[in-house]
Amino acid sequence: MKNRTGPGVVARLLRTAIALSVAVPGLAFADYEWNFQPPVSSMAVQIVGLHAYIFWICVAIFVGVFGVMFYALYRHRKSVGHQAVQFHENTLVEIVWTIIPFLILLFMAYPATKTVLAMHDTSAPDMTIKVTGYQWKWGYDYLQEGFGFYSNLATPLAQIENREPKGEHYLLEVDNPLVVPINAKVRVLVTAGDVIHSWWMPSFGVKQDAIPGFVRDTWFRADKVGIYRGQCAELCGKEHGFMPIVVEVKSKEDYAKWVDEHKSKLAAAADDPNKTWSLNDLVARGHTIFDGNCAACHQTTGAGNPALGAPALVGDKVVLGPKEHQIDVVLNGQNNGKMPPWKHLSDVDVAAVISYTRNSWGNKADQNVVQPAEVKTARK
Template identity: 55%
Template sequence: MPCNIRSALPTITISLSATSAYADFRFNLQPAVTPIATEIYDLHNLILLVCLAIFIVVFGVMFYALYKHRKSVGHSPAQFSHNTKLEVVWTIIPFFILVGMAYPTTQTILRMKTVENTDMSIKVTGRQWYWEYEYMDAGVNYVSNLATPRDQIDNKAAKTPHYLLEVDQPMVVPTGKKVRLLLTASDVIHSWWIPAFGVKQDAIPGFINEAWFQVDKPGIYRGQCAELCGVGHGFMPIVVEAKPQEEYDAWLKNQKAQLAATAEAATKDYTLDELKTRGETIFNSRCAACHQANGQGIPGVFPPLVGGAAFANQDTLKRLAERGFAKDGKIVLGPKDKHLDIVMHGIPGTAMQGLGAQMTDLEVAAVITYERNSWGNKTGDMLQPKEVAAVRKSKG
């Protein structure tokens, strides 16, 4: 399908002759960087050539017949109902054409689905609205969030070339290695799609789907979630960075060191300002898509956090009441333990997903502290990572 076509359409609408429109417009697939993507690209071109040949032959014969046997040169219509030989011929020929196209297509699909002799495995979990990557053989796990600044999304700043296609932590893989992906989801159906890899695989809750790719050229490759998955669907990019083996090994070592440092940091006590500063960054990357950077939420969809996040939806209030929450549905200005419960476990049946499994103790503590002391909320209290760890441990 055409790539980057949406960015060209407004310019084309204004002026078909505009130079920038032709510069942005794409008529073909993205350049292939994996063996499967190359096969798909070649197959795509082959089928197009077959279709072109059929078009020329069929319409060529039709237009020739119309011109050669027109009434103005004395021809009159033939009187017959059918021609058995002709009908057999135009049934057999398309049959062989379809078989000729089906054979290479089947071979490519089988190679796409054959996940054998892989060098490494990465579990990919789609969540509303970010990706989680777990390196099965290395013990490394992290989440990848949209990194496009909120000002660009709100049209307060100029958009960069990779608008909505930037993440804070890309998937990193070594070049020349066959990477197996194990794809699933925690909430709704997502779809992991990198056009240059020829990989587009659904991530379905409760199921594990497989895919694979092998990138031989170092570089940064971008994609998006390709399955409508909710209000934040357009804010769920995918970025894969392919590095030479030595650089990948250094990155992996650094990731393990960061995980150890994060675990150590969670044992310390922090000031209110330290937690708020860290919490603001986390909130803008994880929560602002729904609750907005100013905490005002989206009327009728996501509640505001200003003044305590009063839920207007009666069904949501009922769900909260069953879990012991106050009848007014206020969370941010309510007890800390209730606020923590919402962030950790979410509200089943709503778009508010539990973040406890995707955030560290320090991140949870920081974002809750930030919410309770921002936008006019002035509780003055704070949550330490140790408190989060204790709750996590008590609930297994």
């Protein structure tokens, strides 16, 4: 009798284990906080499927190995007077336990390799977008359309510093999202301007390191209209957690409309390179540029952040000194990139932000206006 209870108990345990492992991922999938985001590209579907497939192989191995082990421990326990079998070397067993893992590996490696190859197949794209990581924002360039823009965090500082309640998309919202058409194969060229970043869009099944000096490519084809959110996935300095990625997938018509609107908006806002700017216009524009780019380290008050090696700009020698030197510092950076180069900003933006620093927070530089033309000359 005793001997027969063993397998019965084990079978019940096995059934419970299987029932649990079926139920748990099922539950988890209903609540996406515990699993992948709902996939919106064929690549993401494939990745989620591969994950589930490997997961079930792991479950089968787990149940198999521990089932046999617990069965053996229980069935052959001392209290039932079991005698150990004495034998050495069994060629059949050795062949079996070599072939089984080999097969398991094969069944895992084949679909995994297929998925990885599909991820890297960037051939025949419908459009190409260049993504550049900066400390701490993303730059998007539409190579065919011939325009580009920066995508900055839109969450107000007051929310981050707990002075206001957090919004629904806290730290996952930007001023200018990347906009793409539905069902178009978008080839993404990923690079960086300063340090290594990583462009990660979980619901598209895309994650690609952005490495300065290298251009890597990846692709996605979004198959559902909507707004999708991701984050920088490679530690890139102090604001690493504050440079989210937002992609808006539009229908073909809406996308074409957006491109037109964007182009005419850009044309209207385009700066005449030969225009001489008034001090007030430069300072007003510089204020926006400063808060969006420089304030992360130098603070909106220009007080600087000694812990980051960002000097106070109030009364600073460079800011109050000859403007040629400041133009050089802003364009090319200094101290091994602790002050990063800002040559990706336009001539007008650089001129404006320098003029702003020379006329703000009580600063009164002798050379208080920098014109875009001077920045243009200073570029090498």
